Amino acid sequence: MMKKIIAPVLAGLLAASMLSACGNGGGNNAGTASNNGSTATSGKQVEIEFFQNKTEAKDTFDKLIAKFNEANPNIKVTQVNPPDAETVLKTRAAKDDIPDVIGMGATDTYKSLAAGGVFKDFTGDAILSSIQPAYIQMMNDLTGSDVVNGIPFSANASGVIYNKAIFAEAGVEVPKTWDEFIAAAETFKSQGINPFYLTYKDAWTVLVPFNALEPSIVGTEIFKQRQEGSVKFADAFKEVAEKQLKLLDYGQKDIFGKGYNDGNAGFAKGESAMYMQGVWAIPEIQKANPSIELGVFPMPATNDPTKNKVISGVDTLLTVAKNTKHPEEAMKFVQFLLEPENVQQYIDEQKAFPAITGVSQSDPIMDGFKEAFAAGQISDFADHYIPSAMKLDALVQEFLLKKDVNAFLKNLDTEWDKVANRK
Secondary structure: OHHHHHHHHHHHHHOOOOOOOOOOOOOOOOOOOOOOOOHHHHOOOEEEEEEEOOHHHHHHHHHHHHHHHHHOOOEEEEEEOOOOHHHHHHHHHHOOOOOOEEEEOOOHHHHHHHHOOOEOOOOOOHHHHHEOHHHHHHHHHHHOOOOOOOEEEEEOOEEEEEEHHHHHHHOOOOOOOHHHHHHHHHHHHHOOOOOEOOOOOOHHHHHHHHHHHHHHHOOOHHHHHHHHOOOOHHHHOHHHHHHHHHHHHHOOOOOOOOOHHHHHHHHHOOOOOEEEEEHHHHHHHHHHOOOOOEEEEOOOOOOOHHHOOEEOOEEEEEEEEOOOOOHHHHHHHHHHHOOHHHHHHHHHHHOOEEOEOOOOOOOHHHHHHHHHHHHOOEEOOHHHHOOHHHOHHHHHHHHHHHOOHHHHHHHHHHHHHHHHHHO
């Protein structure tokens, strides 16, 4: 159901005829501060911590923060962007130390923290009026609640990034089916070109192909069925596992010794024809090689082109600590970030998709996703439906090392049941 709701919205976001930026986002319309140590009464500079989890976005947020701080001398926003940010955030939540403003993905961590009541309730707030309803619905589907504890800020897309020059030189067309995908990989391999740059030293990167394969082959509905006990992963995920294992045949040497940063740099240098990653990697690739000519396409997980999906979801949501000491100032910063010109700057620099109305992503690199978006061939990330306590990335990484499909599927079921029994 979710994909039917969001399809026309995302298609509109990619269309070149998207409406021009509109609205003022209310960035300078925050309410008058009250007697809680705020600037209106004390005259002192209020310090706001902005905690966010995307290392790629740090520079962009630094620019936006500098702009906000200059315009608001009585407020000082400081960005915190630690490694393994979600784990850090959960640890801080356990200590009742929630940052004032948070930017994070719509993940199981967000779901559990929202259920714990640590975030502000935005349900019915006028600030949501500029947000595409489909993204709010996506988050409600994730949490299983009508309460809105986070404001969608940007969306992403994941599939295959490819080097157009290498494709042209090798005479390879963009594949539309799994068989064509593997045939393309074979062609590159036969010409001495690495088809893929795999970065499995960083466990989270194994989830990129997993997330691309699972929704097209099985569908995310299975996670509700698994929760109800009507299906087992061992019965449903064999094709997903086998195809992810097949991709190992086409990686560069030392795929478990290379991480995400290595992949961005190596792909930028032309060390592979394709890179299975999300659009968030594109700015890093372009930093390493500004002249590289990139394209994208949905991973063709099946031999039916109508079933192959772009993976897209809420990449960054904004939320505020329920018990922040500076609620007006925190909200003023959130409203600032949601102003169309600031959202436009973010999506232009980060190659993301906007979650607010009146802003569009028109970078030609994204043209390869347009057809799928327009047809509604999209899905949320499969791992968003899997409890973080399962440590799916470690399970998949171990599987790709040991190459035992049956053991992997059994482990998935075992770990799912362990987590379910602890609830």
